[in-house]
Amino acid sequence: MxxxxxxxxxxxxxxxxxxxxxxxxxxxxxxxxxxxxxxxxxxxxxxxxxxxxxxxxxxxxxxxxxxxxxxxxxxxxxxxxxxxSGMVFQSYNLFPHKTALQNVMEGPVIVQRRNKTEARNEAVELLEKVGLQEKIDLYPHQLSGGQQQRVGIARALALKPxxxxxxxxxxxxxxxxxxxxxxxxxxxxxxxxxxxxxxxxxxxxxxxxxxxxxxxxxxxxxxxxxxxxxxxxxxxxxxxxxxxxxxxx
Missing domain, CATH: 3.40.50.300 (P-loop containing nucleotide triphosphate hydrolases)
Known part of the structure; x- marks a missing residue:
């Protein structure tokens, strides 16, 4: 269990x-x-x-x-x-001043102190996984709600919960x-x-x-x-x- x-x-x-x-x-x-x-x-x-x-x-x-x-x-x-655990919120909770890629990298780099290059490579893979490979350099206000939520899922996965x-x-x-x-x-x-x-x-x-x-x-x-x-x-x-x-x- x-x-x-x-x-x-x-x-x-x-x-x-x-x-x-x-x-x-x-x-x-x-x-x-x-x-x-x-x-x-x-x-x-x-x-x-x-x-x-x-x-x-x-x-x-x-x-x-x-x-x-x-x-x-x-x-x-x-x-x-x-x-x-990794949490995906109802209201996305993305950092507005960071790109999709930076949002996904934030937890691994700042909280988990992981290698920045490694975290970046994993973040790119995760954004591809959720279908956002073309959007990695866009900011939350440039993304639809559904795209923001998929960034949120990638961000949760990046913590390897x-x-x-x-x-x-x-x-x-x-x-x-x-x-x-x-x-x-x-x-x-x-x-x-x-x-x-x-x-x-x-x-x-x-x-x-x-x-x-x-x-x-x-x-x-x-x-x-x-x-x-x-x-x-x-x-x-x-x-x-x-x-x-x-x-x-």
Whole structure:
């Protein structure tokens, strides 16, 4: 098991955002998280790379690294957690004053202190991988939303993470740009990257996921393979959500 999560909880003041979350991720598995806005999906994702710190819960990784959040967590342990993952954000979060190539090189060179020539060569390869070989010297404002998001994916891959985290990566895109980003993500799934994806793209989740979690009100209401959760959900809340998404009136 790559990662086991148990008893995860997070509040902001009086607002309990995550409540007793338990689930596992296997190596090479794609886990999609679906659910209504405000159900805690993004907060949970941010807890997996150190952007938010849970109030309670235990992470157990297959390499023996574990974190218990009921006690004070050391800064170096949060840093180790953040180094395990690469995050692709909803709003791209690219450096506006850096080219696509420089954005992808930034983490390896500045954070990981890797050789600049090596980092540049890898960045060029990654931009080719996401179909942007002609755009490496362009700045974010010169790229479409879909192209910016693909730079974001290349930037996450450049860190050579064990886990890729996607926070609704297509929700800010125009419909005609979504397909290019989803294709890159499907390719990564086929390469057996371990991925946790927060998404509203139900068809995409059905195609690429090994496991789907449905969240509502800070809880995981239902989890299982795509057929179980998306085609034959047991819980009434899951059924209602899917009905709204798939058959909007």
């Amino acid at each position: 790559f990662l086991s999560v148990s008893g995860l909880a997070k509040s902001f003041g009086e607002n309990e955002v995550l409540k007793n979350i338990d689930f596992d991720v296997k190596k090479g598995e794609v886990v999609s998280i679906i659910g209504p806005s405000g159900s805690g999906k993004t907060t949970m994702l941010r807890c997996f790379n150190g952007l938010e710190q849970p109030d309670k819960g235990i992470y157990q990784f297959e390499d023996g690294f574990s974190l218990t959040f009921a006690e004070k967590v050391r800064k170096q342990d949060i840093l180790r957690l953040s180094r395990k 064990e886990l890729l985290l996607f926070d609704e990566p297509t929700s800010a895109l125009d419909p005609e740009l979504i397909g290019d980003v989803l294709k890159v993500m499907k390719d990564l799934a086929n390469e057996n990257w371990t991925m946790i994806i927060v998404t509203h793209e139900i068809q995409f989740a059905a195609e690429v996921s090994d496991k789907v979690l449905f969240m509502d009100g800070g809880y995981i209401i239902e989890q299982g393979n795509p057929d179980e959760v998306l085609k034959n959900p047991k819980e009434e809340r899951t059924k209602r959500f899917l009905q709204r998404i798939l058959n909007p009136t």
